Amino acid sequence: MVRTLQRRFVAAAMAAVTILLLILIGAINGLHIVSIRSEEDRMLRMLAENEGVPGHLPSGRQDDPSDDEFEDDYFDDDGPDDDHGIAGYHPGRGFFRTGSITMDNAMAMRYFLVKFDGEDVTVVDTSRIWSVSSEEAKAMALEVRKSGASAGRYDSFRYRAEEDIVVFLDVSMQEETVRSVLLISVLIAVLCWLLTLVIVLLLSRRAIRPVAQNIQRQREFVTNAGHEIKTPLAIIQTNTEALELYNGESKWTRNIKAQVTRLSGLMQDLLTLSRLDEGVKLTLTELDLAQLVRETAENFRENAESRGIGFTLPPVQQKAVVRGDAATLRQLISTLTDNAVRYTPENGKIGMSVSRSGGRTVLQQWNTVEKEQMEEDPSRLFERFYRSDRARTQKSGGYGIGLSAARSIAEANGGTLTASYGRTEEGNDRILFSLRL
Numbered sequence: 001m002v003r004t005l006q007r008r009f010v011a012a013a014m015a016a017v018t019i020l021l022l023i024l025i026g027a028i029n030g031l032h033i034v035s036i037r038s039e040e041d042r043m044l045r046m047l048a049e050n051e052g053v054p055g056h057l058p059s060g061r062q063d064d065p066s067d068d069e070f071e072d073d074y075f076d077d078d079g080p081d082d083d084h085g086i087a088g089y090h091p092g093r094g095f096f097r098t099g100s101i102t103m104d105n106a107m108a109m110r111y112f113l114v115k116f117d118g119e120d121v122t123v124v125d126t127s128r129i130w131s132v133s134s135e136e137a138k139a140m141a142l143e144v145r146k147s148g149a150s151a152g153r154y155d156s157f158r159y160r161a162e163e164d165i166v167v168f169l170d171v172s173m174q175e176e177t178v179r180s181v182l183l184i185s186v187l188i189a190v191l192c193w194l195l196t197l198v199i200v201l202l203l204s205r206r207a208i209r210p211v212a213q214n215i216q217r218q219r220e221f222v223t224n225a226g227h228e229i230k231t232p233l234a235i236i237q238t239n240t241e242a243l244e245l246y247n248g249e250s251k252w253t254r255n256i257k258a259q260v261t262r263l264s265g266l267m268q269d270l271l272t273l274s275r276l277d278e279g280v281k282l283t284l285t286e287l288d289l290a291q292l293v294r295e296t297a298e299n300f301r302e303n304a305e306s307r308g309i310g311f312t313l314p315p316v317q318q319k320a321v322v323r324g325d326a327a328t329l330r331q332l333i334s335t336l337t338d339n340a341v342r343y344t345p346e347n348g349k350i351g352m353s354v355s356r357s358g359g360r361t362v363l364q365q366w367n368t369v370e371k372e373q374m375e376e377d378p379s380r381l382f383e384r385f386y387r388s389d390r391a392r393t394q395k396s397g398g399y400g401i402g403l404s405a406a407r408s409i410a411e412a413n414g415g416t417l418t419a420s421y422g423r424t425e426e427g428n429d430r431i432l433f434s435l436r437l
Helices: 002-049 068-074 103-108 134-147 172-247 251-277 289-305 326-343 371-375 378-382 390-396 402-412
Strands: 111-117 120-125 151-154 157-161 165-170 285-288 310-312 321-324 349-357 360-368 416-423 429-436
Touching: 002 111, 002 157, 002 165, 002 172, 111 134, 120 134, 134 151, 134 157, 134 165, 172 251, 251 326, 251 402, 285 289, 285 326, 289 310, 289 321, 289 326, 289 349, 289 360, 321 326, 326 349, 326 360, 326 402, 326 429, 378 402, 378 416, 402 416
Parallel strands: 310 349
Antiparallel strands: 111 120, 111 165, 151 157, 157 165, 285 321, 349 360, 360 429, 416 429
């Protein structure tokens, strides 16, 4: 039980860490991509508006080719001179504008442009790129103009198309940067995840120690109390039988024996749950499930038929070999059958069958029920001490723990136990329990 609790704690903690790391990776790489795309858009807009001229070389250079014709166009007249910036393309107050487009990074950009006069190509400038020839540039520009798009992606280039110019910007280096940042962030996230896993594994036992101790105390209390209660119950049963020998049977002695039987069944279920919660491994052997069902359920036939309830069991010639623990499976079958006899209305029907489905052996037990029970959630029937109808449960003698013990037995034998509602062939409401082994 402690190991199961520890595994669940580690799984929950690592699931939270995984979600957090995925959010961080997505946020970091998403913001990085948005930032790069923003810078590319600014560069394309600048080149398109300036017809491919990125700006002026810094002042003071002897080979400065700038002339006064461009001076007023490319440099900001309203602010202080910036020999390293391009006029009109300062970062501003945008979140992703981390710096101005300087001459250094502008000259480092690889781009080419094609100018048009109407439909005719007038200028093809590929001086800023080596991998694209003039003919290739012209063909790409004509294709972009034909598409009618004002901006987009063409192979490893992003382009911007104005009325008389198309500018292509090589973004392959930026794409490589995006991939590198993504790879690095993923590697760091994986390392952090593994480191967190080691820390959580080291601290998990200490974290769940108080809970584990409480569970252990509860389990010990149930086990000890169960064994202690068995003795007085046996004495009450014996004394009641002795009274009947001397004074004869009466309604009081019958009630005493009935209540002793109920308490004995409750303690048996509690001890079973406590033992299974401890993770006790059962001894699994090959057994005939159909024969086990017939032998166990037959003990309830007389009680069922006394109330006019039809009782159907697997045919004698049928065999269904499974691996399981005979004692606990017999208790499971007894619980299902006893539960069916208790809650099946008079003149109702109970049926049990064994079949093969999906490579597994399936035991199905069904019984007709009252219409009001169909409104209940069948999955809640397996909750410990769940009692959907207290008055009916008290009358029938149940404590709401038998089905919970039955499911634990099924899981301990490597199977599952489920419940569902449906209708019989005659159209009556029924509940169906399915055990898959």
